[in-house]
Amino acid sequence: xxxxxxxxxxxxxxxxxxxxxxPWRWVAVAVIAVxxxxxxxxxxxxxxxxxxxVRQYLFSHIILRGVWMTIKLTILxxxxxxxxxxxxxxxxxxxxxxVSTVAWLYVWFFRGTPLLVQIIFWFVFSTFIRELxxxxxxxxxxxxxxxxxxxxxxxxxxxxLSLNEGAYMSEIVRAGILSVDExxxxxxxxxxxxxxxxMRRVVLPQAMRVIVPPTGNEVNSMLKNTSLISTIGLAExxxxxxxxxxxxxxxxxxxxxxxxxxxxxxxxxxxGQFYIERxxxxxxxxxxxxxxxxxxxxxxxxxxxxQ
Amino acid sequence: MVDAQAIHKNFGANEVLKGIDFQVVPGQVVCLxxxxxxxxxxxxxxxNHLEKINAGRLYVDGELVxxxxxxxxxxxxxxxxxxxxxxxxxxxxxxxxxxxxxxxxGNIVEAPCRVKGEPxxxxxxxxxxxxxxxxxxxxxxxxxxxxxxxxxxxxxxARALAMRPKLMLFDEPxxxxxxxxxxxxxxVMRDLAKSGxxxxxxxxxxxxxxxxxxxxxxxxGGVVVESGPPSEVISNPQHQRTKTFLSQVL
Numbered sequence: 001x002x003x004x005x006x007x008x009x010x011x012x013x014x015x016x017x018x019x020x021x022x023p024w025r026w027v028a029v030a031v032i033a034v035x036x037x038x039x040x041x042x043x044x045x046x047x048x049x050x051x052x053x054v055r056q057y058l059f060s061h062i063i064l065r066g067v068w069m070t071i072k073l074t075i076l077x078x079x080x081x082x083x084x085x086x087x088x089x090x091x092x093x094x095x096x097x098x099v100s101t102v103a104w105l106y107v108w109f110f111r112g113t114p115l116l117v118q119i120i121f122w123f124v125f126s127t128f129i130r131e132l133x134x135x136x137x138x139x140x141x142x143x144x145x146x147x148x149x150x151x152x153x154x155x156x157x158x159x160x161l162s163l164n165e166g167a168y169m170s171e172i173v174r175a176g177i178l179s180v181d182e183x184x185x186x187x188x189x190x191x192x193x194x195x196x197x198x199m200r201r202v203v204l205p206q207a208m209r210v211i212v213p214p215t216g217n218e219v220n221s222m223l224k225n226t227s228l229i230s231t232i233g234l235a236e237x238x239x240x241x242x243x244x245x246x247x248x249x250x251x252x253x254x255x256x257x258x259x260x261x262x263x264x265x266x267x268x269x270x271x272g273q274f275y276i277e278r279x280x281x282x283x284x285x286x287x288x289x290x291x292x293x294x295x296x297x298x299x300x301x302x303x304x305x306x307q
Numbered sequence: 308m309v310d311a312q313a314i315h316k317n318f319g320a321n322e323v324l325k326g327i328d329f330q331v332v333p334g335q336v337v338c339l340x341x342x343x344x345x346x347x348x349x350x351x352x353x354x355n356h357l358e359k360i361n362a363g364r365l366y367v368d369g370e371l372v373x374x375x376x377x378x379x380x381x382x383x384x385x386x387x388x389x390x391x392x393x394x395x396x397x398x399x400x401x402x403x404x405x406x407x408x409x410x411x412x413g414n415i416v417e418a419p420c421r422v423k424g425e426p427x428x429x430x431x432x433x434x435x436x437x438x439x440x441x442x443x444x445x446x447x448x449x450x451x452x453x454x455x456x457x458x459x460x461x462x463x464x465a466r467a468l469a470m471r472p473k474l475m476l477f478d479e480p481x482x483x484x485x486x487x488x489x490x491x492x493x494x495v496m497r498d499l500a501k502s503g504x505x506x507x508x509x510x511x512x513x514x515x516x517x518x519x520x521x522x523x524x525x526x527x528g529g530v531v532v533e534s535g536p537p538s539e540v541i542s543n544p545q546h547q548r549t550k551t552f553l554s555q556v557l
Contacts, residue, residue, distance in 0.1 A: 187404035187463075190355055191418035191470060192394035194386055201421060205408045280408075 053253040057244060058260065066240025067261050073157060073226045073236060078219055080162035085169025090199065092174055103170065110167035116228050118164055122156035123232040157229045165222060172214045176207030208280040216273035220266050237261055308333045308368060308474055308505050309354060315362035316349055323349050325529040326363070331507060331522075333473075336500045338516035338537075339509045341526035342552055347509040348401075350526070351476050354507070355396045356389050367396065368473060394422060397467030401479040403459040405451040411438065411462045412447040415469045423470070430469070437465040441495050457488030461495055468499075475499065477508040513556055517541050525549045 043049060057063055091103035110118070126147035133144030151159070180203045188198040230239035241254040278289050290298070309331040316324040323346045331337050339347040352358045353365060356373040365372045373389060374381040384392075405414050415434040419425045438444050441461035443454075451459050460480055467475060477496065481489040493515050500506055500519045510516060516523050517537045524534040527548050533540055544550045 181404075183400060183402055183404040184406065186357055187398075187400060187406070189357065189390070190393055190396070190398035191466070192390045192392075192422045193418065194390045197421060201417065202406055206406075 048252055049256065050250060050253045053250050054256050054260075057241075057254060057257050060244075062235075062240050062244060063237070063257055063261070066235055066237040067265075069235060069240075070223065070226045070237040070261075071265070073161060073229065074219065074223045076158055077161035077165055077226075078222055080158070081165025081169050081218075081222075082215070084162065084166030085171075086173050086204075088166060088170035089173035089177060092170065093177060107167045107170055110164050111171075115160065115164050115225060116231065119157065119160040119228055119232060122151070122160045123153070125151055125156060153232055153234045157226075157232065157234050161222065161225065161229070165218065168218060169215070172211055172218070173207065176209075176211035177203055179210045180206045205280070209277075212273070212277050212280055216269065216276075219269055219273075223265055223269065224262065308335070309507070310366040310369075311350075311354075311363070312365070313363040314350065314353060314360050314365055316346075316353060316358060316360050323529050324353070324360070327526075327529075327531055329524065329531065329534075331474075331505060333505050334503050335521045336504075336506045336519055337508070337522045337524060338520040339507065339524050339526060340511070340513070340516060340540075340552070341532075345526045346529040347526050348478050351478050351507060351509050354474075354476060355393050355398060357398075367392070390422075394418070394470055395473050397470060397472035397475045399460070399463050399467055399475070399477045399480045401482050403451070403456070403463045403483075405459055405463055405466070407451050410448050410450055411443065411454070411465075414451070414462060415466045418466070419469050434465070434469055437468055438462070440498075441465050442491065455488060456484045457491045460484065460492045464492075464495055464499070473505065475504055475506045477506065477510070479509050479511065481510065481512060511556060513541060513553070525552070527552070 044051075088103045088106055091099050092107075094100050094103075129147055131144050132147055132150055133141035135141035135143070177199075184202050184206065185198055188202040193201065226236050227238040229236050230242060233239065235243065237258055241258040245251045245254040274289075275291070278291070281289065309329065311327050311329040314324050314327040314329075315322065327346075327350055329350075339351070341347050349358055353360050354367060354372065359373060370392070371381075372392070373384055375384055376382075405411075406417065409417060412431070412434055415437060416427070416430045419430040419433070420427060435444070435447065438447055441464060443458055443461055443465075446454060446458060446462070451462070454462065464480075480496070481492050484492065489512070493512060496506070496508070496515070497519055508516075508520070520537050522534060523537045523540040525532045525540055525544070525546075525548075532546050532548050533544065539545075540549065541553065544553060
């Protein structure tokens with residue numbers, strides 16, 4: 001009936017309207033362009049930046065070793081921090097008051113003191129506890145070792161970063177766990193799962209959607225916070241740059257080298273986070289976000305803009 | 308199958324079950340009717356120990372739920388034992404509670420594989436059979452979000468059945484569904500009842516209760532007001548409260 005009538009009339013032509021003009025946007029673009037040009041001119045012409053020196057040290061052995069140390073510290077501290085944080089979060093939610101209080105105290109202490117103080121603390125740890133041993137509490141030891149040989153600079157850096165990270169991660173994981181609907185736990189319990197199984201198979205995978213974005217933030221912060229380790233003399237990226245500029249006084253070019261590497265690493269992290277979020281988002285939305293490659297392919301195939 | 312004796316349950320000072328006596332024999336289909344807040348759902352959840360009762364005795368298959376009685380003393384059962392007993396009782400929820408990060412098939416095979424440790428191929432074959440039985444053979448790979456409410460609820464029924472339960476509990480399985488989707492779910496439940504499954508169904512679907520139930524139990528204010536075959540309780544209620552309720556929902 002009505003549809004028949006409309007069909008015989010055919011489809012009206014597509015709307016082609018003249019868009020609204022935005023003159024002030026063009027003014028803004030022009031102003032920004034001038035500032036950018038001035039900035040680039042300064043970068044290129046300022047002799048203090050000394051680009052040849054930057055190029056000389058960008059891939060130098062000592063810098064690359066520093067980059068590797070930064071990556072190693074970030075990955076290890078994050079891995080330990082995530083495990084500690086998850087344990088602390090599950091402990092925080094335990095019905096046992098002693099267990100949850102211990103987790104609370106842990107978070108309270110490590111979030112309540114500056115990271116730099118914690119780093120220095122672990123560095124000088126051996127000066128007040130000289131020996132570590134395993135044995136009967138207050139009784140004989142089976143094994144003991146000098147703290148200095150056990151806690152090297154690297155270990156103290158790792159301890160400081162990961163214990164601090166664990167405290168922050170525990171709050172992130174806890175928020176994630178609390179975000180999962182209680183009906184999920186009930187359904188899983190009704191199927192005969194134990195509390196651990198419910199956590200591992202049902203609650204945590206769903207909590208991940210809430211946990212991943214802030215964790216990406218944490219990895220980013222961690223990568224940059226490793227620079228604090230330079231204060232205790234471990235040759236990560238910043239310390240490596242310092243070693244060089246302390247010798248040749250080319251401070252600015254070497255800081256540019258460090259900035260270049262930090263930016264490169266944080267950018268790589270952003271890409272990684274996109275794919276992880278996409279993975280844990282499955283099932284939570286009707287359609288999965290497209291990867292950049294898929295977007296480009298669609299764009300080429302359809303020749304149209306993809307939202 | 309289920310033997311409840313003077314069940315009392317309170318949340319804080321609020322007593323929601325005030326002495327429920329209730330028996331279900333194997334193969335029986337029981338529908339629990341009553342206004343919201345009458346304690347039907349709470350009672351259902353007590354049966355698989357999702358809620359702890361405060362007084363009375365509740366037996367499933369001859370065994371006390373949640374406790375061990377020895378020499379006049381009650382001992383709480385460990386989490387593991389409670390979990391193992393739950394594997395024999397299937398439960399279907401008002402809001403489906405499918406696991407959103409798993410496909411329909413994943414939802415069904417999860418518990419038989421992980422909890423019972425049954426061989427994967429066998430469970431998968433059974434899961435496909437169950438999906439076909441609830442009319443969703445082509446939805447094995449769909450995530451819950453991609454299914455309609457009625458389809459989700461049928462997957463949830465298949466998930467519960469995959470554990471080969473002796474008893475099925477339904478907690479208002481059609482209350483969250485659009486009216487045109489209710490029929491598919493009720494049809495699945497009707498088939499299940501015909502196959503001889505013992506079922507306890509909390510529902511507002513009077514028509515379903517009249518047609519499928521062997522026994523209808525009307526609850527109000529935490530007590531059983533009356534119970535009996537649907538021909539008596541629904542068609543010829545004796546108590547004023549039952550009459551009032553039925554006149555409101557019919």
